[in-house]
Amino acid sequence: MYISEKQSHKLDGAVKGFEVALRSFVSFIMVEAFPSEAKFISALNSVSITPSLIYSKRFAGKLDNIKKNASSIYKALQDCSSSISTGKFDNQVPYVSETIDLLLLFFNSLFEKQGLTKEFSSVEEFHYSCALFHKIRNNLSHPASKPTTIPDAAKVANFVENVTIALDGKFFWYATKERLREAIREYKEVTDGADVLHNLESATSTHTDLLCRDSEIGELYSSLLGSDIRQRLAGSVLLYGYGGVGKTAITTEFLYRLLRDKKDGKYSDVEYLLFFSSKDEYLRSSNSTGEFYIDSARPEFSTFDDLASAICKRLKLDSVHQIAEKYQRGIIAIDNIENINSDEQKKIFAFVKSLPRNVQFIITSRNEEQCEEKIHIREFKKDDVGISFVENIVESEGFNVSLTRAMAESLLETSKGNALIIVQALNGLHNNVITFAQLTQSLESMRSKNSEMVANFMYKNTFDAALRYLSESGYPVDDVMCIISLYDERIELYSISRLAKIEVSDAEKMCNFLLERLILTKSGEYYELNEFAKRFVLIKLLPDRFELSNLRDKIKQHKDRMRKKLEQLETTLDANSALHKNVNEWQPRNYIDKIVIAELFSIYGEAVVCVRRGDKLEFERYIRDLNEHSLITNHPYVALQKARLLKSGIWKFYKGNVNVLDQIQRAYEEALESIEYDYRYLIGTAAHASLSMFLGVFLCADRKDYGRAIRFLEYAKSIFDQTQVQKPWFISCNYLSISYDERYRQTNDRAYFVHLSRVAKQVSASKKKAANASFDIEKYLKQFKDYIQ
Known part of the structure; x- marks a missing residue:
C-alpha cells in the first residue's frame, strides 16, 4: 500500500529540511576530523570495510568511487560546513548518497559516539534506516512514478524524528527542529481519503x-x-x-x-x-x-x-x-x-x-x-533498461551485492532476462551461499539442478499443456521442437515439414499454436525457439545423445540438399533466359523464395499442357501443389501463379463457375496485399506493374468491373511508361481503353473520353513497335478510331 500524493508532499517537506541538517552535521564532523584534503584522502585509503558492515560488498565499490572523486567531495564538505555559520546554501554540497556513504564508512571512527543510534534498537537498524532514507528521499522527488509504501514512509518519518533529537540545534540552520517536528505531525494527520x-x-x-x-x-x-x-x-x-x-x-x-x-x-x-x-x-x-x-x-x-x-x-x-x-x-x-x-x-x-x-x-x-x-510482458534484454533493472533490484531489495556492468549483462544473459530468476539469483549472492561464477555456470548448463528446477517451474501449465495437446492431436511436436532447436538458425515451414516428414499445412498449424503459447517467435516466414524456452524448457524434450546425433545428421543432410538444389537452380537459370528474367523480376527475398518461384514457373508451364489435353484431374493436382507452396512462403508470385493457372483452366473446366472467378480475384488481391505489407520493396517495379495489369485485365474482361479495372491498369501503364514500349504496355493500354470506353458509355462523363483519347493517340504513335510486341494494332485503331481524331 502506498501513501497518497498529498501525504508524499508533506513527508517530502520534512525529509528535504532534515537532509540539510544531516548533511551539515556529517560535513562538520568530517572537516573537523580531517582539516586538509591530504588528511581526508589518507583517511579514505586507510578505511577497512568489515564484513559486519551492512551492505559491505556494495560499500567496497562506493569507497572506490569516493576515492576517485576525493578532491571535489572534500571541497563540497568544506563549503557545506561553512554554511552552518554563514547560512548560505548557494554553494556546492555533497550529494545525499555521498553524505550517507561517508556517515556509514566512518561510522565506527567518527560517528558512533555522537549518540545517533540511541533511539534505534541496534546499529544495524540505524544503518538500514540511513539507506532507506536515501531511497525514499529520491522517491519523494517523483511521487507519481515512484510511490512510497506506508511502512517505508513510517520508518523514514521515525528516522527523521530520532536523529533530529540526537543532533545539536546548530545544524538546523535551514529548517528548525520545531519546523521539522511540525512537518512530521502534518504528514501523520493527513487523512486517508480512499473510500474503496x-x-x-x-x-x-x-x-x-x-x-x-x-x-x-x-x-x-x-x-x-x-x-x-x-x-x-x-x-x-x-x-x-x-x-x-x-x-x-x-x-x-x-x-x-x-x-x-x-x-x-x-x-x-x-x-x-x-x-x-x-x-x-x-x-x-x-x-x-x-x-x-x-x-x-x-x-x-x-x-x-x-x-x-x-x-x-x-x-x-x-x-x-x-x-x-x-x-x-x-x-x-x-x-x-x-x-x-x-x-x-x-x-x-x-x-x-x-x-x-x-x-x-x-x-x-x-x-x-x-x-x-x-x-x-517480455523479459528484460541485455540493454540499458535491463542493466538498470538489475542495479535497481539490488538497491530496492537491500542486497549486499556489488555487480559491474559486465556482471549484470552476464546475469541478464544466463537468466534470459527473467525478473524472478534474477531476484532469486541475487538473493543467493546476498546470502554468500554461491559465487557469481557458480551461479552463472549453473544457469548456463542445461543439466544443472538450477536449470532443471527453473524448467520444472516454467514448464507447468504452459508448455506441458501445449505440447500434450498437440501430441494427443497426432502431431509430432517433440520432433518439431527438437528440429527447430537444433537447426542453429531460423527455420521456415518447408524445412520443418521435410525434416519432420509432415505436410506443410500441419507444420504451420503446430507452429502457430506454439506461437500463441510463446514457445516460438516468428520473423517473416521464419520460426525459432524463444530464447527462454530454448534455455530452460527444451531440457524436458532433449533426446538421448544417440538420437541427438542422428537428428543433427538429418539436419546437416537437409541443409546440404538445399544447398545443392540452389546450385542446380543457378545452373538452370543460366541456361533458361526466360526463367532467369522471371526470377530476377520478382526479386526473391531468400533462397526459399527463389526455389519456389522457379518451381512455380515450371508448374505453370506443365499445368497449361493439362488444359490443352483436357486433363482436369492432373490440372487440379497442380493446383493442390501450388496451394502447398503458398504455405511455404507468402511471396506474391505464389498467389499470382495460382490466379493465372485458374484463369487458364476456367473456360475448359469451370465455365460459368462464379466460385472459381472469386478464387481468381482473391488470389490476385492476395498477391497485391503481400507486396503492400510484406514485400514493399517490390512496389513500383516491373513485377508490381505486371501483377496490376493481370488483375486489371481480369476485372475488365471477366468481371466487367471497369471502374476498378481502370485503377489497376492506370497504375500498370504508369510504370510501363517509364520503360521501353513492349507487349505489357500494349496490353495495359488496350484493356484500359476498353474500360474507359465502357465507363464513358455508362456515365457519359467526358473525363473518360479525354483519358481514352490520350491513350489511343499514344498507342497510335507507337504503331511501328506493335509488330515486335505481337499486338494487333490495326484492330485497336479501328476499334477506337473515334478517339484519335
Whole structure:
C-alpha cells in the first residue's frame, strides 16, 4: 500500500529540511576530523570495510568511487560546513548518497559516539534506516512514478524524528527542529481519503518494488481508466508472458497505485479493487545453498465457483451477477488463470464477457488468452533498461551485492532476462551461499539442478499443456521442437515439414499454436525457439545423445540438399533466359523464395499442357501443389501463379463457375496485399506493374468491373511508361481503353473520353513497335478510331 500524493508532499517537506541538517552535521564532523584534503584522502585509503558492515560488498565499490572523486567531495564538505555559520546554501554540497556513504564508512571512527543510534534498537537498524532514507528521499522527488509504501514512509518519518533529537540545534540552520517536528505531525494527520473496498493486503509479489515497468503500468491506466486521447475503456485486459517476468507484480503495482490515487480523490466512481490468484507454487532460492527450489502455495480459487464465492464474500453479494447493479464501477484481477483447467477457464471467460464495462478485469496468464486488449510482458534484454533493472533490484531489495556492468549483462544473459530468476539469483549472492561464477555456470548448463528446477517451474501449465495437446492431436511436436532447436538458425515451414516428414499445412498449424503459447517467435516466414524456452524448457524434450546425433545428421543432410538444389537452380537459370528474367523480376527475398518461384514457373508451364489435353484431374493436382507452396512462403508470385493457372483452366473446366472467378480475384488481391505489407520493396517495379495489369485485365474482361479495372491498369501503364514500349504496355493500354470506353458509355462523363483519347493517340504513335510486341494494332485503331481524331 502506498501513501497518497498529498501525504508524499508533506513527508517530502520534512525529509528535504532534515537532509540539510544531516548533511551539515556529517560535513562538520568530517572537516573537523580531517582539516586538509591530504588528511581526508589518507583517511579514505586507510578505511577497512568489515564484513559486519551492512551492505559491505556494495560499500567496497562506493569507497572506490569516493576515492576517485576525493578532491571535489572534500571541497563540497568544506563549503557545506561553512554554511552552518554563514547560512548560505548557494554553494556546492555533497550529494545525499555521498553524505550517507561517508556517515556509514566512518561510522565506527567518527560517528558512533555522537549518540545517533540511541533511539534505534541496534546499529544495524540505524544503518538500514540511513539507506532507506536515501531511497525514499529520491522517491519523494517523483511521487507519481515512484510511490512510497506506508511502512517505508513510517520508518523514514521515525528516522527523521530520532536523529533530529540526537543532533545539536546548530545544524538546523535551514529548517528548525520545531519546523521539522511540525512537518512530521502534518504528514501523520493527513487523512486517508480512499473510500474503496479492496483485498490488496493479501496480494503478494516476489520483490519489494516494481522496477522498469512504467510503460506497462501506463498501458493499464490508459486501457482501464482512459487518458487525454482515449475515452473508450477496455472491459478486460490480459497480461501474458512467461512465468517470472512480472505479470503479478505489474498487476498488484497498478492496483496499489490506483488505491493511492483514490486517497487523493481521483477516480471517484471506482468502488472496489479485488485481486484473486490461482498461483499454487513459487520459485525460490535456498538461503543455505543458493539452489533454486519450488515452494508450494495455496491457491485462492481453483474453479469458477470458488472465484464467484470469493467475489461475493468481499463485496457482500448474494450472487456474483449482482455486482454491476450494486456497484458503480470496479476492477477485479484474476491472476495465473492458466492454472485452472480448460472447462473452468471457459466459465470464467464467459462470466467476464457477460458483465457490462463498469466491471473491469485484469487477467494474467502464461498463455495468450482471448481478452479485449492484450499486453505482452517480455523479459528484460541485455540493454540499458535491463542493466538498470538489475542495479535497481539490488538497491530496492537491500542486497549486499556489488555487480559491474559486465556482471549484470552476464546475469541478464544466463537468466534470459527473467525478473524472478534474477531476484532469486541475487538473493543467493546476498546470502554468500554461491559465487557469481557458480551461479552463472549453473544457469548456463542445461543439466544443472538450477536449470532443471527453473524448467520444472516454467514448464507447468504452459508448455506441458501445449505440447500434450498437440501430441494427443497426432502431431509430432517433440520432433518439431527438437528440429527447430537444433537447426542453429531460423527455420521456415518447408524445412520443418521435410525434416519432420509432415505436410506443410500441419507444420504451420503446430507452429502457430506454439506461437500463441510463446514457445516460438516468428520473423517473416521464419520460426525459432524463444530464447527462454530454448534455455530452460527444451531440457524436458532433449533426446538421448544417440538420437541427438542422428537428428543433427538429418539436419546437416537437409541443409546440404538445399544447398545443392540452389546450385542446380543457378545452373538452370543460366541456361533458361526466360526463367532467369522471371526470377530476377520478382526479386526473391531468400533462397526459399527463389526455389519456389522457379518451381512455380515450371508448374505453370506443365499445368497449361493439362488444359490443352483436357486433363482436369492432373490440372487440379497442380493446383493442390501450388496451394502447398503458398504455405511455404507468402511471396506474391505464389498467389499470382495460382490466379493465372485458374484463369487458364476456367473456360475448359469451370465455365460459368462464379466460385472459381472469386478464387481468381482473391488470389490476385492476395498477391497485391503481400507486396503492400510484406514485400514493399517490390512496389513500383516491373513485377508490381505486371501483377496490376493481370488483375486489371481480369476485372475488365471477366468481371466487367471497369471502374476498378481502370485503377489497376492506370497504375500498370504508369510504370510501363517509364520503360521501353513492349507487349505489357500494349496490353495495359488496350484493356484500359476498353474500360474507359465502357465507363464513358455508362456515365457519359467526358473525363473518360479525354483519358481514352490520350491513350489511343499514344498507342497510335507507337504503331511501328506493335509488330515486335505481337499486338494487333490495326484492330485497336479501328476499334477506337473515334478517339484519335
